[in-house]
Amino acid sequence: MSAPGRPQWIGELLRRPAGAFGSAVVAIVAAAALVSLFWTPYPLLQQSVAERWQGPGARHWLGTDQIGRDTLSWLLAGGRTTVFVAFWATLIAAAVGLALATLTALSPRRVAEPVIVLVDILIAFPVLLIAMLLAAGFGGSLWVVVTAVGVGIGMNVARVVRPEIRRVTGSDYVLAARAGGVGPAGILARHVIPNVAAVAIVQLSYVAAVAILAEAGLSYLGYGAPAGTPSWGRSLADSQQYIAVQPASVVWPGLAIAVTVLAITLLGDALREALDPRLRRERRSSEPRRR
Amino acid sequence: MARFLVRRLALLALGLLVASLAIFLVLRVLPGDVAQLIAGTNATPEQVAGIRAGLGLDRSLPGQYLGWLGGLLHLDLGRSLLTNQTVASALAERAGVTVPLTAMAFVIAVAIALTLGVYSGLRHDRPVGVAIGFVSQALAAVPALWMGLLLIVVFGEGVGLLGVLPGNGFPDAGWGRPGAAFAALVLPAVTIGLIEGVALLRFVRSAVLDALGQDYVRAAAARGLTRTQALLRHGLPNVGLSLLSVSALQIAALVTGAVVIESLFNLPGVGRMLVGDVGNRDLTKVQGEVLFLTGLVLVIGTLVDVAHRVIDPRQRAEAA
Numbered sequence: 301m302s303a304p305g306r307p308q309w310i311g312e313l314l315r316r317p318a319g320a321f322g323s324a325v326v327a328i329v330a331a332a333a334l335v336s337l338f339w340t341p342y343p344l345l346q347q348s349v350a351e352r353w354q355g356p357g358a359r360h361w362l363g364t365d366q367i368g369r370d371t372l373s374w375l376l377a378g379g380r381t382t383v384f385v386a387f388w389a390t391l392i393a394a395a396v397g398l399a400l401a402t403l404t405a406l407s408p409r410r411v412a413e414p415v416i417v418l419v420d421i422l423i424a425f426p427v428l429l430i431a432m433l434l435a436a437g438f439g440g441s442l443w444v445v446v447t448a449v450g451v452g453i454g455m456n457v458a459r460v461v462r463p464e465i466r467r468v469t470g471s472d473y474v475l476a477a478r479a480g481g482v483g484p485a486g487i488l489a490r491h492v493i494p495n496v497a498a499v500a501i502v503q504l505s506y507v508a509a510v511a512i513l514a515e516a517g518l519s520y521l522g523y524g525a526p527a528g529t530p531s532w533g534r535s536l537a538d539s540q541q542y543i544a545v546q547p548a549s550v551v552w553p554g555l556a557i558a559v560t561v562l563a564i565t566l567l568g569d570a571l572r573e574a575l576d577p578r579l580r581r582e583r584r585s586s587e588p589r590r591r
Numbered sequence: 592m593a594r595f596l597v598r599r600l601a602l603l604a605l606g607l608l609v610a611s612l613a614i615f616l617v618l619r620v621l622p623g624d625v626a627q628l629i630a631g632t633n634a635t636p637e638q639v640a641g642i643r644a645g646l647g648l649d650r651s652l653p654g655q656y657l658g659w660l661g662g663l664l665h666l667d668l669g670r671s672l673l674t675n676q677t678v679a680s681a682l683a684e685r686a687g688v689t690v691p692l693t694a695m696a697f698v699i700a701v702a703i704a705l706t707l708g709v710y711s712g713l714r715h716d717r718p719v720g721v722a723i724g725f726v727s728q729a730l731a732a733v734p735a736l737w738m739g740l741l742l743i744v745v746f747g748e749g750v751g752l753l754g755v756l757p758g759n760g761f762p763d764a765g766w767g768r769p770g771a772a773f774a775a776l777v778l779p780a781v782t783i784g785l786i787e788g789v790a791l792l793r794f795v796r797s798a799v800l801d802a803l804g805q806d807y808v809r810a811a812a813a814r815g816l817t818r819t820q821a822l823l824r825h826g827l828p829n830v831g832l833s834l835l836s837v838s839a840l841q842i843a844a845l846v847t848g849a850v851v852i853e854s855l856f857n858l859p860g861v862g863r864m865l866v867g868d869v870g871n872r873d874l875t876k877v878q879g880e881v882l883f884l885t886g887l888v889l890v891i892g893t894l895v896d897v898a899h900r901v902i903d904p905r906q907r908a909e910a911a
Contacts, residue, residue: 540855
């Protein structure tokens with residue numbers, strides 16, 4: 301079985317409007333976060349009371365806040381926090397989810413069964429409550445956010461990926477490979493990983509969306525990004541304080557969160573269609589079908 | 592059925608046990624010297640000792656855990672470290688806001704999901720159906736927090752453009768002034784209800800599309816009913832069932848929503864109390880509150896499962 305060609309699925313992805321939009325927004329947010337490390341339209345800490353509460357204009361594209369800081373600069377820099385939580389939460393969810401999935405799929409029943417029940421129970425725990433609990437024990441931080449999301453959603457990843465691993469390891473072609481003398485490592489590398497990757501990647505793409513929403517909520521409550529850190533959730537909290545003075549300042553950080561999360565979910569949907577070998581194979585009908 | 596009930600209740604009990612163990616581990620075991628942590632670095636040794644005794648930290652860890660569990664069995668969740676109020680009475684007081692809030696939000700969510708979901712399913716090939724699908728996908732990405740702020744900006748008294756509904760706080764008299772109390776919950780409930788509603792709407796829509804392709808709906812249409820009549824008469828029970836099973840998944844989101852949205856609208860509910868107690872390191876209260884909220888999620892999830900089993904004839908047949 302040939303490995304799927306990389307450029308091919310990337311092409312499939314970008315051909316879909318959802319995939320193109322999703323990738324573009326994700327790339328822009330990541331680029332903005334990166335650029336903001338070196339350059340922002342105005343220095344983040346530059347204040348000017350004379351220029352406070354400006355609406356969108358030529359000097360400050362998105363206006364200024366209560367102490368005259370540039371809203372656009374803070375918005376760009378807030379992307380850093382978003383990228384940070386999306387990256388680490390996804391990594392933790394991948395580690396937790398794939399480890400649990402592999403363990404429960406490959407170990408004997410009496411080991412796997414209790415773990416499966418535990419995963420089923422933990423899946424019901426709301427991520428935000430896990431985060432609040434960790435914040436009570438260890439103090440609030442972005443690490444609390446990514447740990448809570450990573451472990452919480454990691455359970456979902458485990459539940460979805462496990463049957464996929466079972467399906468592959470129980471298939472005829474793996475049986476044939478094993479009979480042909482391929483060892484466990486070879487089976488894993490040649491059959492399990494390529495087949496399970498699609499499902500796992502799609503699941504993981506949703507982790508980032510959950511993480512961004514959770515960061516916004518927890519930073520708003522004061523248990524996420526520390527004070528002074530640019531974060532869209534923190535900006536929303538600030539904007540609420542002055543909602544009577546400058547209601548428009550509520551718009552930008554929320555819009556940034558919503559567009560980013562929408563882009564990631566659309567990207568996830570498009571990835572599922574582009575990566576699923578079964579969906580792809582149906583379209584290339586000229587190729588002989590393999591079972 | 593009896594076997595199913597026993598199994599499901601055992602799973603619920605196990606879930607609560609795992610929750611209590613996890614809560615105990617994170618709050619009492621992992622952080623190290625909890626008494627010192629709560630007291631802060633400036634505390635005298637006497638103060639630390641006082642907290643230690645108050646939390647029962649002088650006992651062994653298993654002893655502490657079993658003591659807490661034992662108290663739980665007769666609804667004794669301990670006392671607040673700061674105010675000495677019992678946690679159970681604090682929860683009972685605050686539940687008077689959180690329970691009506693989530694109930695209202697749930698009703699709004701289901702109303703949105705059913706009406707717009709069925710409508711957009713029936714009109715899935717028309718512009719209006721496509722538009723509803725698109726808007727619901729976009730709204731599903733909106734943080735509840737932002738939705739709440741936007742609603743305050745538009746409708747909130749004092750700050751909003753229309754200024755028709757209270758967007759901050761709850762009457763001191765509570766439900767003693769039912770009109771004012773209800774009004775205070777409208778915007779927060781709409782916030783949570785909208786977000787949850789659009790999430791549910793998408794499942795209803797695909798259940799409707801599914802039902803439209805089924806033979807019984809086509810047969811009814813062949814007998815002269817319109818597609819809408821056929822769906823409403825024969826397909827709706829199936830749509831209802833799928834809504835029921837999905838809504839179980841959304842309960843966690845409702846409870847989570849309450850934590851953020853109560854804080855946003857400054858409502859004295861369990862969620863905002865939890866946020867405050869986390870900041871104060873009032874661990875006895877946090878312990879009780881997190882268990883209460885997690886328990887709520889687990890219990891409602893069990894009830895939905897049982898209801899699903901009772902209603903769905905296919906599952907009944909399987910059990911027999």
